[in-house]
Amino acid sequence: xxxxxxxxxxxxxxxxxxxxxxxxxxxxxxxxxxxxxxxxxxxxxxxxxxxxxxxxxxxxxxxxxxxxxxxxxxxxxxxxxxxxxxxxxxxxxxxxxxxxxxxxxxxxxxxxxxxxxxxxxxxxxxxxxxxxxxxxxxxxxxxxxxxxxxxxxxxxxxxxxxxxxxxxxxxxxxxxxxxxxxxxxxxxxxxxxxxxxxxxxxxxxxxxxxxxxxxxxxxxxxxxxxxxxxxxxxxxxxxxxxxxxxxxxxxxxxxxxxxx
Amino acid sequence: xxxxxxxxxxxxxxxxxxxxxxxxxxxxxxxxxxxxxxxxxxxxxxxxxxxxxxxxxxxxxxxxxxxxxxxxxxxxxxxxxxxxxxxxxxxxxxxxxxxxxxxxxxxxxxxxxxxxxxxxxxxxxxxxxxxxxxxxxxxxxxxxxxxxxxxxxxxxxxxxxxxxxxxxxxxxxxxxxxxxxxxxxxxxxxxxxxxxxxxxxxxxxxxxxxxxxxxxxxxxxxxxxxxxxxxxxxxxxxxxxxxxxxxxxxxxxxxxxxxxx
Numbered sequence: 001x002x003x004x005x006x007x008x009x010x011x012x013x014x015x016x017x018x019x020x021x022x023x024x025x026x027x028x029x030x031x032x033x034x035x036x037x038x039x040x041x042x043x044x045x046x047x048x049x050x051x052x053x054x055x056x057x058x059x060x061x062x063x064x065x066x067x068x069x070x071x072x073x074x075x076x077x078x079x080x081x082x083x084x085x086x087x088x089x090x091x092x093x094x095x096x097x098x099x100x101x102x103x104x105x106x107x108x109x110x111x112x113x114x115x116x117x118x119x120x121x122x123x124x125x126x127x128x129x130x131x132x133x134x135x136x137x138x139x140x141x142x143x144x145x146x147x148x149x150x151x152x153x154x155x156x157x158x159x160x161x162x163x164x165x166x167x168x169x170x171x172x173x174x175x176x177x178x179x180x181x182x183x184x185x186x187x188x189x190x191x192x193x194x195x196x197x198x199x200x201x202x203x204x205x206x207x208x209x210x211x212x213x214x215x216x217x218x219x220x221x222x223x224x225x226x227x228x229x230x231x232x233x234x235x236x237x238x239x240x241x242x243x244x245x246x247x248x249x250x251x252x253x254x255x256x257x258x259x260x
Numbered sequence: 261x262x263x264x265x266x267x268x269x270x271x272x273x274x275x276x277x278x279x280x281x282x283x284x285x286x287x288x289x290x291x292x293x294x295x296x297x298x299x300x301x302x303x304x305x306x307x308x309x310x311x312x313x314x315x316x317x318x319x320x321x322x323x324x325x326x327x328x329x330x331x332x333x334x335x336x337x338x339x340x341x342x343x344x345x346x347x348x349x350x351x352x353x354x355x356x357x358x359x360x361x362x363x364x365x366x367x368x369x370x371x372x373x374x375x376x377x378x379x380x381x382x383x384x385x386x387x388x389x390x391x392x393x394x395x396x397x398x399x400x401x402x403x404x405x406x407x408x409x410x411x412x413x414x415x416x417x418x419x420x421x422x423x424x425x426x427x428x429x430x431x432x433x434x435x436x437x438x439x440x441x442x443x444x445x446x447x448x449x450x451x452x453x454x455x456x457x458x459x460x461x462x463x464x465x466x467x468x469x470x471x472x473x474x475x476x477x478x479x480x481x482x483x484x485x486x487x488x489x490x491x492x493x494x495x496x497x498x499x500x501x502x503x504x505x506x507x508x509x510x511x512x513x514x515x516x517x518x519x520x521x
Contacts, residue, residue: 140354140394160354167396168348213349220312220342221363221414222334228365 015135016068021238022136023066027145029239030137033246034062034129040250041125046118048257054250055125059132066136076131081123088119139163148233157227161214169207176203262325264289264446265311265418272306272317272470280306281317282470288446293509295457295478296450298467299492304450305345307467308422311448312342324417338367341416345423347403351395356387356406359395363414381413382406385439401432405439412443419445425453441507454482454495458504466491478506 016023022030037055044051063073091112098110133142140160147156176199187193265288272281280303288294298304309315311323313333321328324339344350353359360381364374382388385405395403404424411419424440425433433456440447440460451457457464457478464481466474468491474481481487482501488494495501 140358143354161352164352164354164395165348210349213344213346214352216309216314217342217344217350218352218362220314220337220340220344221410222337222366223362224334224366228362231371 012134012139014138015072016063016066020066020136022062022242024238025136025242026233026235026239027137027141028149028233029235029242030133031142031145031149032243034133036243036246037250038126038129040254042122044254044257046114046121048254048260049121051250051254051257052121052125054253056128058246058250059125059128062132062136066132068132068135072135073128073131076134077124077127080127080130084123084127085120088116088123091115091119144231144233153227165207165210168210169203172203172206173199262290262417264322264324265448266322267307267310267320269319270307270310270317270321271319272303272310272315280470281310283319284467284470284472286465286472286475288448291444291446291509292463293447293461294449295461295464296448296467297452297454297457297464297481297491297493298450299452302467302491303470304467305422306470308342308420308448308450311418311420312337312340314342338363338414339416340418340420341411341414343407343411343419343421343424345426347400347407348395350407350410351403354394355391356382356393356395356398357391359406360391360410360413363410367414377413377415381409384412384443385409386435399432400427401429401435404428404432404436408436408439417446419443419447421447421449421451423451423453424449425451425456437507452493454488454493455499455504458482458501459507462506462509466493 014023037058041052041055092108092115093106093112095112095115096109097112098114100110101108137145140163143156143160143163146159147153180195180199185195187195265286267284267286270281270284270286271279273279284303284307286307296304296307306315310317310321310328313328313330313336316328316330323336326332326336326339328336351359353362357378360378361374364377369377378391379388382391385408387402387405387409390398390402390406395406398406408421408424421440424436428436433453437456437459447461449457449461461478464474464476464478465472466481466487473491474484474487479501482495485495
């Protein structure tokens with residue numbers, strides 16, 4: 001079964017030192033801290049770029065405290081970041097204003113370049129925050145944190161089931177692909193891709209009937225429409241210190257930048 | 261405290277009109293271990309789902325002292341533990357701890373009592389070390405054992421296991437038998453694994469086309485090769501029933517066995 005798991009799901013789960021002070025923080029502290037860093041960065045206009053540097057420094061500190069290696073961060077970041085940057089890369093050619101640089105057939109505008117730089121910085125900081133949350137907090141712990149922060153339970157439940165069955169479904173897809181390949185399926189044109197449609201249909205039907213079986217299993221253990229409450233979390237001193245340090249170091253900087 | 265099953269003329273038709281159970285008569289007494297054998301499509305799983313009120317058929321059905329009807333479902337599901345065939349259906353929470361706690365929490369127990377039951381149930385299936393793991397990180401054998409723990413944590417009077425040895429390698433299967441053996445509960449197994457029935461259950465029932473067609477001591481039912489063949493069942497080639505010793509039983513089971521004979 002493990003042999004089928006050569007896919008990006010290997011990039012989920014903890015990294016770094018699970019006993020580090022960052023890993024041991026209450027998930028709510030990490031969610032608030034890392035989301036704050038992202039909000040500060042996203043809300044800052046590019047002319048106040050030192051705020052970006054401060055955010056990046058804060059993230060680097062979190063990574064070092066958590067002993068999360070550059071390799072782990074890079075492997076996860078490169079899955080998400082290119083998608084965001086791909087959209088931003090066209091901005092310098094489309095957005096007009098400021099100095100114009102002539103690159104032969106196309107022209108690049110200064111205003112566009114600035115937007116690209118800002119989007120790149122914000123996207124990188126946002127992605128790194130999410131990656132650090134993911135490397136230092138298990139997904140169930142993030143869900144607990146979100147639930148304790150009064151996120152609607154339905155949303156938390158959907159995320160929990162998605163997380164639980166993502167692995168099951170990915171393994172099913174891998175088996176179906178092997179079944180196709182083992183019978184010589186090698187699509188060479190669009191017409192032959194029809195088999196993939198039938199695979200998708202089969203996958204949908206299997207997932208649907210699994211959903212029904214899971215529901216029966218829930219009923220059989222006394223489920224009556226309300227999920228039991230998770231273990232209550234408790235904020236410790238370290239959690240409060242972590243959030244306070246993040247907020248105290250970034251929020252004044254952000255406000256000062258606005259006044260300057 | 262009854263943990264018996266009394267089914268009389270139990271009938272169930274699928275929504276398509278195809279009959280799944282055509283008048284099942286089955287009486288299981290306290291402490292018995294009964295193997296429900298039968299080919300695919302015989303109605304074994306349908307019968308199992310009835311015992312927990314997950315399907316409601318026609319006819320009389322009393323399980324664990326409760327008349328099965330829409331009014332008794334919650335109590336019934338607390339008294340009867342069903343272990344489903346695919347542990348991925350049974351283990352739906354993000355971690356083993358939360359999954360084993362799911363049933364006890366639905367029973368309205370407080371947190372310390374739930375924690376106690378989670379520890380107790382995982383210890384009973386020798387899986388205490390995976391408490392904080394996610395179900396997808398476990399092997400099939402481990403998942404099967406954790407699935408059993410999710411039900412044991414509710415301390416049911418009656419345990420119903422659907423194909424407990426399906427998809428297990430010999431070692432995992434042996435491990436599961438070792439875990440099931442000391443459990444002091446009335447148990448019903450649906451299975452194709454006839455050696456498992458011979459080893460764990462003193463009584464075997466053959467279900468075919470929605471009816472009970474044979475009911476007796478496991479050794480006798482399995483020795484009747486014509487009966488087995490007539491219902492698409494077969495012992496492994498060269499399997500010698502006389503070499504199988506019925507596993508020792510907790511007190512209650514032995515008493516029930518004596519009472520029956």
